[in-house]
Amino acid sequence: MQALVLDHVSHAFGDLLVVDDLSLQLRTGDVVCLLGPSGCGKTTALRVAAGLEPLQQGRVIIANELVADDRRDVPPEDRSVGLVFQDHALFPHLTVASNVAFGLKGLSAAEKQARVREALDRVGMAAEAGVYPHTLSGGQQQRVALARALAPGPRVMLLDEPFSSLDVRLRQRVRDETLHVLKESGTTTLMVTHDPEEAMFMADRIALMREGRIVQEGTPAELYYRPADAFVASFFGEINRLEGVVATEQVATPFGPVDAKGFSEGDSVEVLIRPEALRLSPAGGVVNGGGEPPEHAVEVMAARLMGRTSLIHLRALDVPDYETHFHARVPGRFLPPEKQRLRVDLDRSQAFVFPRQTD
Ligand code: ATP
Numbered sequence: 001m002q003a004l005v006l007d008h009v010s011h012a013f014g015d016l017l018v019v020d021d022l023s024l025q026l027r028t029g030d031v032v033c034l035l036g037p038s039g040c041g042k043t044t045a046l047r048v049a050a051g052l053e054p055l056q057q058g059r060v061i062i063a064n065e066l067v068a069d070d071r072r073d074v075p076p077e078d079r080s081v082g083l084v085f086q087d088h089a090l091f092p093h094l095t096v097a098s099n100v101a102f103g104l105k106g107l108s109a110a111e112k113q114a115r116v117r118e119a120l121d122r123v124g125m126a127a128e129a130g131v132y133p134h135t136l137s138g139g140q141q142q143r144v145a146l147a148r149a150l151a152p153g154p155r156v157m158l159l160d161e162p163f164s165s166l167d168v169r170l171r172q173r174v175r176d177e178t179l180h181v182l183k184e185s186g187t188t189t190l191m192v193t194h195d196p197e198e199a200m201f202m203a204d205r206i207a208l209m210r211e212g213r214i215v216q217e218g219t220p221a222e223l224y225y226r227p228a229d230a231f232v233a234s235f236f237g238e239i240n241r242l243e244g245v246v247a248t249e250q251v252a253t254p255f256g257p258v259d260a261k262g263f264s265e266g267d268s269v270e271v272l273i274r275p276e277a278l279r280l281s282p283a284g285g286v287v288n289g290g291g292e293p294p295e296h297a298v299e300v301m302a303a304r305l306m307g308r309t310s311l312i313h314l315r316a317l318d319v320p321d322y323e324t325h326f327h328a329r330v331p332g333r334f335l336p337p338e339k340q341r342l343r344v345d346l347d348r349s350q351a352f353v354f355p356r357q358t359d
Contacts, residue, residue, distance in 0.1 A: 001064060003028045003188035004049065004156045009058035010212075011044050018044045020212035022058075024190075026156070031182055031189045033199035035235075036209035042192040043160055045209075049190060050083055050158050051076035063155040079156075082149030082187075086161040090133040090141055090148070096120065097129040100148045119151035120144075122181050139170040146178060150185065157182065159191040163198065175201060196236045200224070208232055230354045233272045240273040240326045243356055251353055254316030254326075255296045255346035260353045268356040277350035278328035280312065283341040296344045301325070303335040310334040317341070 004026040011019040018041040026032050034042045047053040048068075049060055055068040062081065067074040076083075090099045100116045107115065120126040123143040133141055142162060149157060162178070163171040179202055182189050193199050199206045200220040207217040216228040227233035234241075244251035246260045246267040253271055255278065260269060283297055301313040312328045328344070336342060 001028050002026070002061060003030070003063055004190060005059070005061035006045065006049060007059040007061065009045065009048055009055070009060065011041070011048055011053060011056050018212050019048065022209075022212070022214055024207055024214065024217070026188050026190060028188050029183075029186045030204050031179070031191065031202055032205045032207060033203035034190060034192045034209060035196060035199040035203075035206050036194065037235075038194055040209045041212040042194075042209055046158050046160055046190060046192050049156075050081050051079050080152070080154050082152065082154035082157040084142075084145050084149050084157070084159045084162045086164050090144055092133055095130050095132055096125065096136070096144050099133065099144060100151050103148060103152050105152075115151050119147040122150065122185065123147045123177065137170070138166050139174045142166065142174055143177065146181065150181070150187065155188065157187050157189040157191075159189060161192055161194070164193075164195075178202075200236075208235060225349060227352055230270060230272055230352075230357065233352045233354070238275060238327060240275065240278075242271050242273070244269055244271055253346070253351070254298075255344050258346070258348060258351045258353055263353070263355075269353050270356045272352045272354065273326075273346070274350040275311070275327040275329035276309075277347040278314070278326065279345040279347060280328055280330060280334070280336075280342045281345070283343045296346070298326070298342050298344050300336045300338055300340045300342060302338060305333055305335060308332070312336065312342075314342070314344075 002025050006022055006024045009019055009022045010017065022045055034045060036042050044053060048055055051074060055073050059066060060068040062079055067079050097116050100119050101112050104112050104115055117126060120129055123146050125140060125143050125147060128136060128140065163175050166174055175198065191202060203220060205218060206220055206223055207214045208223060210231055216223055216232050223232055224236055233239060242253060246263040246265060246269055249261050250257040251260045251269055251271055258271055263269060297317040298314040299317055301315055303310060303312045310330045310333060312330060314326045314328055316326060
């Protein structure tokens with residue numbers, strides 16, 4: 001079943017078109033992230049789905065029911081959506097339990113109580129049912145906000161940057177808990193974030209937006225390993241960028257040729273290489289006995305431990321007039337001294353060729 005469909009939705013503020021013909025479908029139980037840079041229209045798209053922005057163009061369908069088109073616009077409270085925002089917005093004068101009970105309509109007092117307890121249990125906050133929000137930490141408040149949104153059993157959860165007000169360590173914990181709560185309850189979720197790592201952590205699928213449009217939609221692995229364009233490739237983290245010209249369906253790089261199938265002879269292209277695609281080993285090492293690929297030598301400019309990985313700044317030696325500064329990212333602690341020569345083997349699954357941008 002399609003739990004949530006945005007169908008050719010467009011939305012403008014005055015002359016500013018912020019959502020431009022956006023279509024997105026979530027199946028029941030999907031966790032989908034709307035990802036993109038600040039101002040690309042993510043929140044507006046979410047608010048249109050929730051009914052918090054009146055629909056201007058397109059259709060919104062929730063659990064196979066048309067809730068908004070050019071003739072109807074069902075109000076948010078009748079859409080069966082659970083909302084969680086960045087500022088958890090709990091009612092300060094109500095206890096945790098009363099906050100969670102707030103959205104529960106048409107139930108007996110006993111049923112309400114049971115529902116509240118179940119929702120608080122789910123997020124590990126049952127012990128705090130009687131306290132007021134100001135006595136809770138930010139992470140606890142966000143869990144209560146999640147419980148409040150889940151308690152009525154919404155058909156869809158809409159989360160807008162729900163963890164961004166939390167500090168880094170708390171954010172990791174709360175989003176981990178949130179993912180498991182959403183997955184265990186089978187709740188269809190559309191979540192807005194500008195953080196690619198958070199999107200990859202949370203999402204079954206990611207829809208990456210730019211200037212009101214979805215540039216690419218797919219699993220995190222699809223976007224990471226098969227980016228549709230240079231914007232997608234570079235959105236998921238720092239990337240080495242170099243320019244080249246296509247010759248016999250290949251483009252030369254200091255680390256060997258990269259396939260450029262589909263391009264014409266003489267096309268100007270850019271090659272984007274993820275830092276982890278540059279595999280380093282001691283220069284002069286022999287690989288696979290005879291017939292090994294030619295060595296591509298680099299010289300270390302600097303090496304820095306970044307925690308779980310080491311970042312190595314490299315100068316390419318094979319091609320003297322090349323753009324020479326590259327970054328390689330290596331798991332663990334790898335800190336070769338400056339000027340040490342190393343061999344590079346390129347993981348071509350993380351090297352991407354796109355037409356060269358003219359701007
Ligand atoms: P962010 O991550 O910064 O919140 P976003 O991708 O969620 O960005 P939106 O909040 O949807 O983007 O905003 C898209 C554009 O629409 C921005 O240029 C914003 O200034 C503008 N905008 C949003 N809401 C309104 C409004 N109510 N009136 C006028 N302009 C608005």
